[in-house]
Amino acid sequence: MDNAVAVIGSRAASAYGEHVASEFGYGLAQQGMTVVSSAGYGIDGAAHRGAQQAKGIAVAVLPCAADVAYPAGQHGLLSRIARDGLIVSQHPPGITPARHRFITKNRLIAALSAGTVVVEAGLRSGARNAAAITVELGRVLMAVPGPITSSTSLGCLELIRDGHATPVGSVAHIVESMQNT
Numbered sequence: 001m002d003n004a005v006a007v008i009g010s011r012a013a014s015a016y017g018e019h020v021a022s023e024f025g026y027g028l029a030q031q032g033m034t035v036v037s038s039a040g041y042g043i044d045g046a047a048h049r050g051a052q053q054a055k056g057i058a059v060a061v062l063p064c065a066a067d068v069a070y071p072a073g074q075h076g077l078l079s080r081i082a083r084d085g086l087i088v089s090q091h092p093p094g095i096t097p098a099r100h101r102f103i104t105k106n107r108l109i110a111a112l113s114a115g116t117v118v119v120e121a122g123l124r125s126g127a128r129n130a131a132a133i134t135v136e137l138g139r140v141l142m143a144v145p146g147p148i149t150s151s152t153s154l155g156c157l158e159l160i161r162d163g164h165a166t167p168v169g170s171v172a173h174i175v176e177s178m179q180n181t
Contacts, residue, residue, distance in 0.1 A: 004034040004059065005174060006113035006134075008127045009043030009120040010152045017043055017120035017152060020144055022050035024117060027171030029056020036061065036113045038105060039074050039081060043119045043127075048077060051085075058085040061108045063101040065091045088112070106130035115140030115178050117168060121155030128155045135164055142168040142177050 007024050009017060025035045025047035035051035037044035039060035048058040060081045062070055066089040069075040081087055088108060091101065106126060110116055110133040118141070121127035134141045143165035146153025159165035166177050 007047035013042035021046035025050025029054035
């Protein structure tokens, strides 16, 4: 989807990271862009909530069947996304989350988006995996350069340092990066 941007990151997000993800989700939705993520805790759920506050479209990609609310604590968010957006899964009804299904979920998130923004990520994380898939697919990869003292920023800083990701600090930066592809 040319107007879709994945906003992803750490489940154990900082308050700063959740704020940024929510602002990005809101701002991207206001720009008419679809926000793609997993609806998980932390960054992903915050991005979806931001998009919903702007009355935008949120697409949640699940590591399980679409009829399984995962994570269970996000049932309300998933219900709203199902009503106003889209829930995507490649698994048949009743399939529960499993470790290997998270990699499939990351592939779908990257494939459904013209670009991916990593808001917070540790050095070893699912978000870094999704970032690598984004690069493999030739899509735009962006990362938020967070504080060097935060373990949830180190993955983003490495993506930028290695030249894989464009640093972004605003919705305008994201839109500009998407237009320069």
